[in-house]
Amino acid sequence: MNYFIILNKCAGGGKARLLWPKIQQQLAAAGVSYKTFVTQYDGHATSLAQQLLGQLTDNQPAVIIAAGGDGTLHEALLGCKQYYSTNPSDHQVPLAFLPIGSGNDFARALNIPLHWRAALDQILNCTQAISVNVGRYVNLGTHDNGYFSNNFGIGFDATVVHDANQSPLKNSRYFGKFSYWVSVVNALRSFQGFKAHVKIPGQQERTFANTFLLTTTNLPYFGGGIKIVPTASAYENQLDVVIVEKPNLIQLFLFVSMIFLKKHLRLRFIHHYVGQQLFVSTEADRYGQIDGEELGAQTYQLKFETDQYPFWIR
Numbered sequence: 001m002n003y004f005i006i007l008n009k010c011a012g013g014g015k016a017r018l019l020w021p022k023i024q025q026q027l028a029a030a031g032v033s034y035k036t037f038v039t040q041y042d043g044h045a046t047s048l049a050q051q052l053l054g055q056l057t058d059n060q061p062a063v064i065i066a067a068g069g070d071g072t073l074h075e076a077l078l079g080c081k082q083y084y085s086t087n088p089s090d091h092q093v094p095l096a097f098l099p100i101g102s103g104n105d106f107a108r109a110l111n112i113p114l115h116w117r118a119a120l121d122q123i124l125n126c127t128q129a130i131s132v133n134v135g136r137y138v139n140l141g142t143h144d145n146g147y148f149s150n151n152f153g154i155g156f157d158a159t160v161v162h163d164a165n166q167s168p169l170k171n172s173r174y175f176g177k178f179s180y181w182v183s184v185v186n187a188l189r190s191f192q193g194f195k196a197h198v199k200i201p202g203q204q205e206r207t208f209a210n211t212f213l214l215t216t217t218n219l220p221y222f223g224g225g226i227k228i229v230p231t232a233s234a235y236e237n238q239l240d241v242v243i244v245e246k247p248n249l250i251q252l253f254l255f256v257s258m259i260f261l262k263k264h265l266r267l268r269f270i271h272h273y274v275g276q277q278l279f280v281s282t283e284a285d286r287y288g289q290i291d292g293e294e295l296g297a298q299t300y301q302l303k304f305e306t307d308q309y310p311f312w313i314r
């Protein structure tokens with residue numbers, strides 16, 4: 001097998017850079033053949049995936065390993081999907097994920113070990129690709145489109161991502177988590193609810209006048225280990241959407257406590273729907289995030305659908 005590693009040394013607030021020599025040692029000890037492509041800038045993993053797929057011959061056994069956090073996996077997946085949309089093939093090169101970022105929600109959801117050594121062993125011992133569900137979105141207003149392995153969030157979660165990205169501490173291994181929690185508090189104090197509509201084909205449209213969080217998810221987890229939809233599964237051909245209406249202080253406390261008990265979806269200000277296709281629109285500019293990658297503030301007119309990609313994960 002030929003392994004092609006797309007490595008984001010900045011992932012995990014620079015933790016990936018420190019781990020990389022150890023990972024190299026482990027690869028050398030396993031005697032495997034691999035090539036490394038190090039990302040140089042935001043978005044680079046997408047073009048690296050496209051370039052390397054363009055250089056592979058059709059029947060060359062290969063696996064692309066996204067080594068970084070969920071953002072690196074997101075970019076690599078996007079590159080692969082974009083490549084095969086213009087170069088269709090019956091054999092698509094599978095993706096593996098070496099979770100050396102901060103949140104690593106994809107790994108949590110797909111039982112990929114969170115320790116790099118065990119995760120690498122799992123990749124090297126894997127013998128067959130498995131098809132995994134991913135989300136596809138189209139912004140019907142702008143025609144922007146793309147994919148997500150984890151989730152597409154609008155509102156509070158995305159505001160936190162935006163705020164944390166502005167922090168000078170965001171790349172600090174030790175203070176990165178602290179700056180994240182400062183952003184959570186900031187967003188809780190200032191976030192203004194927004195009007196949103198959710199429509200699942202065959203069902204009536206639902207409108208929420210004061211939305212706090214609107215997340216379309218392929219996985220149970222978001223935000224680095226928060227189990228937002230305990231029943232969601234990337235092995236099922238469906239997406240889950242969760243709408244949280246803006247909570248008052250008591251509701252916020254209830255929400256946080258019930259999340260720990262995995263019973264928050266029973267709360268009356270939280271709504272959960274499932275579909276293979278769904279439509280989401282909003283009426284005010286709010287931040288968005290895709291797999292933890294920030295989108296600017298905008299209004300959304302989104303169509304979500306399920307899609308698949310082969311993963312090299314067990």
Ligand SMILES: Nc1ncnc2c1ncn2[C@@H]1O[C@H](COP(=O)(O)OP(=O)(O)OP(=O)(O)O)[C@@H](O)[C@H]1O
Pocket residue numbers: 008009010011012013039040041042043044068069070071072073075100101102103104105224291292293
């Ligand atoms: N050379 C680089 N310089 C600056 N940013 C980079 C570079 N290479 C990649 N990036 C960006 O780093 C960001 C963070 O990467 P990633 O999401 O993989 O790690 P993380 O945020 O630590 O993990 P997680 O998303 O799991 O919490 C991504 O937006 C990616 O585009």
